[in-house]
Amino acid sequence: MPAEARPYHHGNLRAALLDAAERSVEKSGTEQLSLRELARVVGVSHAAPRAHFTDRQALLDALAERGFGRLGAQLKVARDGAGPGFGERLRAVIAGFIAFANSRPVLLDLMFSAKSYGDKAQLPAAAETLAVVYDLIGDGVAEGALAPGDPERYGLLLYSWAQGLASLIASGGLQPEVADSLVSDAVSTFIRGNAAG
Structure with a gap:
């Protein structure tokens, strides 16, 4: 699905992002972690994660x-x-x-x-x-x-x-x-x- 067609809203986006982030971190380490990539994995627009995490460090702290x-x-x-x-x-x-x-x-x-x-x-x-x-x-x-x-x-x-x-x-x-x-x-x-x- 093209990025512009991805939904902004998600049933429980924060939990879904944290789940995806944990899988990513265990597989590839923290250096590869990207909010944009997590948005793609979860199936939302690249801007959607910012509603829960202001930046990558905020996501790492939440994780x-x-x-x-x-x-x-x-x-x-x-x-x-x-x-x-x-x-x-x-x-x-x-x-x-x-x-x-x-x-x-x-x-x-x-x-x-x-x-x-x-x-x-x-x-x-x-x-x-x-x-x-x-x-x-x-x-x-x-x-x-x-x-x-x-x-x-x-x-x-x-x-x-x-x-x-x-x-x-x-x-x-x-x-x-x-x-x-x-x-x-x-x-x-x-x-x-x-x-x-």
């Missing part, structure tokens, strides 16, 4: 926000489905993070490199997702499993470690089945190294 929302939901399910012990909950959350990272590696890179990452006003889902681990660390301190300390510092260490492990798996440098035992070992080591006196 990162959506990714953080999904990751946060996955981490909560992992935490809530784990056993009652702090170590069990922490293992489940870290394993949930790694599973998400392995299923959407490019999206995860985008999420943690988003220009507005850390800006709670711009990416509130990022703060909510990080809070899942920070709150869990707080629980560990309250339960006496961890020595008192800064939950954000503990959390950032865990996220950094988990993201590195996920990168090794994604690059083929580590088999996923090895990661499971490494998660258990690392969480045990983390708890022992930061145990309350």
Whole structure:
């Protein structure tokens, strides 16, 4: 259909653009992402995406926000489905993070490199997702499993470690089945190294 004949309106254009953007990013990376191309894929005029995203960066930020929302939901399910012990909950959350990272590696890179990452006003889902681990660390301190300390510092260490492990798996440098035992070992080591006196 020629561009001039494409409709401007769409039933749920924002969601359709984000779906198409996520597929494009996972297939070709963020550098190839174009609002004009997404409009073509979705079947609307090239001007239609501007009603939802002022520019490419706004689309990338929205995609990162959506990714953080999904990751946060996955981490909560992992935490809530784990056993009652702090170590069990922490293992489940870290394993949930790694599973998400392995299923959407490019999206995860985008999420943690988003220009507005850390800006709670711009990416509130990022703060909510990080809070899942920070709150869990707080629980560990309250339960006496961890020595008192800064939950954000503990959390950032865990996220950094988990993201590195996920990168090794994604690059083929580590088999996923090895990661499971490494998660258990690392969480045990983390708890022992930061145990309350």
